[in-house]
């Protein structure tokens with residue numbers, strides 16, 4: 001979502017005549033789009049801001065903008081320790097960046113808009129400067145109505161706002177006309193999408209009908225909103241890829257309840273069973289938090305058991321990080337940092353073994369690969385419909401093409417293969 005927001009701001013600035021620069025040292029304007037999900041992300045932002053302070057001391061004409069979740073969370077208090085910032089915009093005001101930049105240049109004072117009531121979709125979709133020429137992100141909904149105890153997102157992005165399905169379809173049609181073969185629909189809880197009479201399965205069906213689209217992906221799904229209609233859509237719609245990111249966070253019912261995730265371990269497993277019943281080949285990835293307040297060794301072991309039971313194809317693992325304004329902040333962050341790191345190490349080691357096994361099962365298969373990277377030395381890579389990365393030998397002009405690859409080897413994070421049919 002943040003990548004897509006940055007693409008939209010970059011495109012908007014380019015549509016006003018600015019050019020992208022490779023380095024902050026040469027830029028007239030640097031915009032930092034911030035993430036507040038974990039403390040680590042905000043620390044990175046503080047370091048970047050420090051570097052820009054030094055740069056601005058050498059080049060006082062440099063303008064600096066800060067936008068996104070940290071800007072929304074901290075508001076004008078951020079400016080007290082960052083007086084070198086010229087533009088400050090919240091999560092719903094990115095469309096105002098060019099205007100505020102002009103204002104700051106004219107007045108010499110910081111220009112601010114952190115009004116969350118503004119229209120989050122005000123940037124015209126056609127200006128987006130898509131960073132990946134093969135897969136385009138399309139925002140379907142913004143914000144989140146859930147109340148997960150650990151998560152700052154509802155506070156930074158506000159409640160759910162869904163884009164009209166017509167606008168989403170029109171954007172996808174435009175992208176296909178510009179040569180994109182694959183789109184990924186985005187939302188904090190994308191499968192909670194509902195607008196007028198269109199639910200998420202209905203949205204998938206409408207986008208699936210866009211002529212010329214080859215692959216349709218979406219992220220992130222919340223287990224509570226997976227239903228039979230969504231499972232059937234994944235199975236039936238020809239362009240919907242058989243891959244789903246479905247965070248489970250913890251295998252312990254006590255922790256899940258304290259997290260206010262809205263499901264038990266068994267309900268999560270039942271959801272996976274429903275999906276696999278409809279689409280047995282579905283690839284699944286997930287998010288896990290270790291070291292949540294009060295998480296005992298036995299509760300952590302329950303998380304490891306869910307990994308064993310489900311067998312995920314990918315996993316994003318996080319050490320719990322206390323965030324401002326969240327309800328979990330009232331709980332004592334009592335799992336020591338080195339114990340959180342140990343638990344992360346255990347789940348990651350376990351997951352790597354599992355992924356290797358899942359990937360090894362692909363050896364001997366023929367896979368359709370959309371080529372995404374070429375290194376110039378004859379090595380190319382791309383993704384299968386299941387989102388697995390495949391490396392193989394091939395010419396650079398395969399970039400952006402669909403090819404058939406025979407899988408010859410597998411590691412925990414990717415597959416190796418041999419090109420068997422060039423372009424189709």
Ligand code: SAM
Pocket residue numbers: 037038144150151152153187188189220221222247249287288289318319320321322323
């Ligand atoms: N909206 C999505 C959802 O709720 O499923 C994902 C949002 S978040 C950017 C991605 C992941 O970061 C979450 O699924 C969670 O595992 C992790 N996360 C969020 N808040 C966290 C926190 N305070 N500490 C550690 N990990 C966190």
